[in-house]
Amino acid sequence: MELKNITLEGISYPINSGISEYVPDIKNFIEKSIDKSLLKALMASISIDPWIPVLLVGPTGGGKTELIRWLSNKTNHSYRRIQLNGSTNIDSFVGKWLINEQGTYWVDGILTDAMRKGHWLLLDELNAALPEILFVLHSLLDNDRCLILDDKGKEIVKMHPNFRLFAAMNPTEDYTGTKELNRALLDRFTVLKFDYPTKPNEEKIVSAHSGISRTFGSVSGIPVIKRMVEFANIIRKKNESATIVSICSTRQLIHWAKLCQHLDIKHAAEVSIINKCDTDEQTSIRDELNKLFINNESIQSIERVEKQMKEDLKKQEELLALKKQAEVKINPEEIDPIIKAKLIAKSMEFDKIPFTTTIKDKEEINNILDKIVPDNIIPEVKLDGAVTFDEPMPTNLYPEPTRVATEADLPF
Ligand SMILES: Nc1ncnc2c1ncn2[C@@H]1O[C@H](COP(=O)(O)OP(=O)(O)OP(=O)(O)O)[C@@H](O)[C@H]1O
Numbered sequence: 003m004e005l006k007n008i009t010l011e012g013i014s015y016p017i018n019s020g021i022s023e024y025v026p027d028i029k030n031f032i033e034k035s036i037d038k039s040l041l042k043a044l045m046a047s048i049s050i051d052p053w054i055p056v057l058l059v060g061p062t063g064g065g066k067t068e069l070i071r072w073l074s075n076k077t078n079h080s081y082r083r084i085q086l087n088g089s090t091n092i093d094s095f096v097g098k099w100l101i102n103e104q105g106t107y108w109v110d111g112i113l114t115d116a117m118r119k120g121h122w123l124l125l126d127e128l129n130a131a132l133p134e135i136l137f138v139l140h141s142l143l144d145n146d147r148c149l150i151l152d153d154k155g156k157e158i159v160k161m162h163p164n165f166r167l168f169a170a171m172n173p174t175e176d177y178t179g180t181k182e183l184n185r186a187l188l189d190r191f192t193v194l195k196f197d198y199p200t201k202p203n204e205e206k207i208v209s210a211h212s213g214i215s216r217t218f219g220s221v222s223g224i225p226v227i228k229r230m231v232e233f234a235n236i237i238r239k240k241n242e243s244a245t246i247v248s249i250c251s252t253r254q255l256i257h258w259a260k261l262c263q264h265l266d267i268k269h270a271a272e273v274s275i276i277n278k279c280d281t282d283e284q285t286s287i288r289d290e291l292n293k294l295f296i297n298n299e300s301i302q303s304i305e306r307v308e309k310q311m312k313e314d315l316k317k318q319e320e321l322l323a324l325k326k327q328a329e330v331k332i333n334p335e336e337i338d339p340i341i342k343a344k345l346i347a348k349s350m351e352f353d354k355i356p357f358t359t360t361i362k363d364k365e366e367i368n369n370i371l372d373k374i375v376p377d378n379i380i381p382e383v384k385l386d387g388a389v390t391f392d393e394p395m396p397t398n399l400y401p402e403p404t405r406v407a408t409e410a411d412l413p414f
Pocket residue numbers: 030031032033035036060061062063064065066067068069170171172207210252253256
């Protein structure tokens with residue numbers, strides 16, 4: 003059977019050739035947003051022998067889970083996830099005995115099942131796990147790397163070669179003061195620090211999930227997605243400087259942008275972000291929002307304005323193209339002799355020659371007139387008041403006479 007590899011950050015990893023039950027479906031994933039050194043460390047940890055489990059530590063909604071889902075998709079491995087909050091007990095983790103009409107039977111927990119079948123397992127909220135779960139993990143990750151099912155006659159469950167273990171958690175204030183047991187467990191992991199994506203990458207992510215283009219809504223100068231990400235970053239900065247406790251995650255931004263399909267932008271922000279913020283902080287956060295979204299914008303209203311602007315732009319471009327044509331048409335040699343005569347007459351008689359032209363450069367006009375009028379006459383065009391530049395489309399350079407020239411006006 004052909005064995006293929008995937009190489010990421012210079013590290014090669016075999017793609018699972020078998021049929022995997024739970025390969026996640028990945029849509030709109032932005033590979034560029036993954037931190038290269040983080041990905042390299044992740045690849046290194048799962049590739050070496052024996053592999054090292056990886057713990058991702060980062061803020062909520064920043065993409066930890068999505069990264070592991072994406073990698074299991076790339077390598078065609080089944081992905082499983084379990085939330086290790088206080089209600090996840092050892093039975094659902096390791097396994098338990100159940101009873102039916104036939105008698106008792108054993109059901110593997112998620113860890114045992116993943117180990118036997120070679121699935122990838124993500125333990126979410128590792129820092130919230132019950133001590134008994136941490137204990138199982140602790141002994142599992144010791145050198146022998148197998149699980150002993152005490153309740154099942156001390157059955158030894160070995161790890162399938164494809165099995166990999168990941169964990170994720172949000173950094174907590176007391177993270178540095180992690181309890182001794184957790185410290186010992188942490189010791190057995192590679193710890194990768196995760197942060198929110200950079201602004202351009204977060205824009206790409208929000209845009210990919212919501213379908214709103216990154217350039218959409220530039221009416222007020224800055225596109226909508228860019229302003230949304232800017233808003234999130236203001237909140238995050240305030241949070242980092244301990245001014246506020248509220249946060250704004252990539253997940254919230256995605257929800258906000260998606261809701262904009264039906265709600266106006268501020269209304270969508272209220273329900274996806276502001277209502278989740280600390281009550282005391284909502285007013286100041288709303289103020290920040292109002293600075294970035296001044297009008298009661300909605301995607302639909304921006305769409306209308308943008309459509310109108312595009313139409314106007316198209317008209318302007320057509321006009322410009324016409325002007326170009328008109329400018330090309332001005333060939334002094336081909337100017338009607340009578341008109342030419344009138345022009346000369348006027349240039350002799352008046353110091354202002356009222357005419358309209360598409361040519362804005364006075365020099366250029368003079369050059370043309372130079373070619374038209376005889377050598378002994380030096381025409382001078384005064385642009386002030388005499389020439390209309392922003393009138394729509396005069397098509398020639400011919401003067402608009404202030405009075406009709408008579409034979410007497412003509413010098414020859
Ligand atoms: N690189 C990416 N490309 C596309 N979407 C992404 C990317 N990273 C994150 N996302 C999206 O951002 C949202 C949050 O990501 P995810 O659920 O992985 O966060 P998390 O860090 O696991 O959060 P929590 O700590 O709350 O579990 C998801 O909707 C996910 O699809």
